[in-house]
Amino acid sequence: MKIQLKPLQLSDANTLYDFFQKLPASENGKNNRAHGLSKEEFAVWVQKEIDSSHGKNLRDGYVPGTTFIMYVDGKPVGVSNLRHYLNDNLKKDGGHIGTHILPEYRGQGYGNIIKLETLKKAKEMGIKQVLIFNHDDNIPAWRTSEKMGGKLDSINIVNGIKTRKYVFDTSKL
C-alpha cells in the first residue's frame, strides 16, 4: 500500500472534483466547503486554498493553512487541513489539524494514518506543539488523536459541545 500526502494543487482540480462531492459537507464540526460547488466554482475554491497556504488574500481573523490530500495507491481517500499557527480563538477551539476520510474508506485505519502524516508535515513546518480538538461523542476522531500520541489536556464545553483538547509534542514523532 502506497500512502502519499500531497498539498492541494490547481492541476489536480479536475481529478479531485468528484472526491470533494462525495465527501460530506459538514460532520462533527469538519466542513467541506467544496461540496455542492460547480466545477468552475471548485477551481476558484482550490485557488483560494492554495492562496491560504501561502498566507495570501486571507479573510479577517483567518490564519494561513494548507489543505492536503491523502492518496492510497494513487486514489484520493481523505483530506486534512493544517493551520500554520493559531490565533486566540483557534487555541480555544479549532486547533491546528482537521481530518476527513471518504465514508466508504472509514474504519480501515486511514484516520490514524492521515493524522500521523499531517502531524509530520506540522513538524517539518517547525510547529513544536500541535493542538487538536475533538468532539467527545466523535469516538473515531479522538481515538486517532490518542493513538497518534496526543495527550488529553482537558475536556471543555465549547459552543455547547463537550470537546476534548489534545496536545502533541512533534519532537516525539
Ligand SMILES: CC(C)(COP(=O)(O)OP(=O)(O)OC[C@H]1O[C@@H](n2cnc3c(N)ncnc32)[C@H](O)[C@@H]1OP(=O)(O)O)[C@@H](O)C(=O)NCCC(=O)NCCS
Ligand atoms: C474521524 C475520521 C477521520 C476517522 O477516520 P477512520 O478512517 O474511520 O478512522 P480509523 O479507521 O483510522 O479508526 C480510528 C479509530 O477509531 C475507532 N473507530 C472507528 N470507527 C468507530 C466507531 N464507529 N466507534 C468506535 N470506534 C471507532 C477505530 O477502531 C480506530 O481505533 P483503533 O485504531 O484503536 O482500533 C472519520 O471518521 C471521518 O472522516 N469523520 C468525519 C469527519 C470528522 O469527524 N473529522 C474529525 C474532526 S476534524
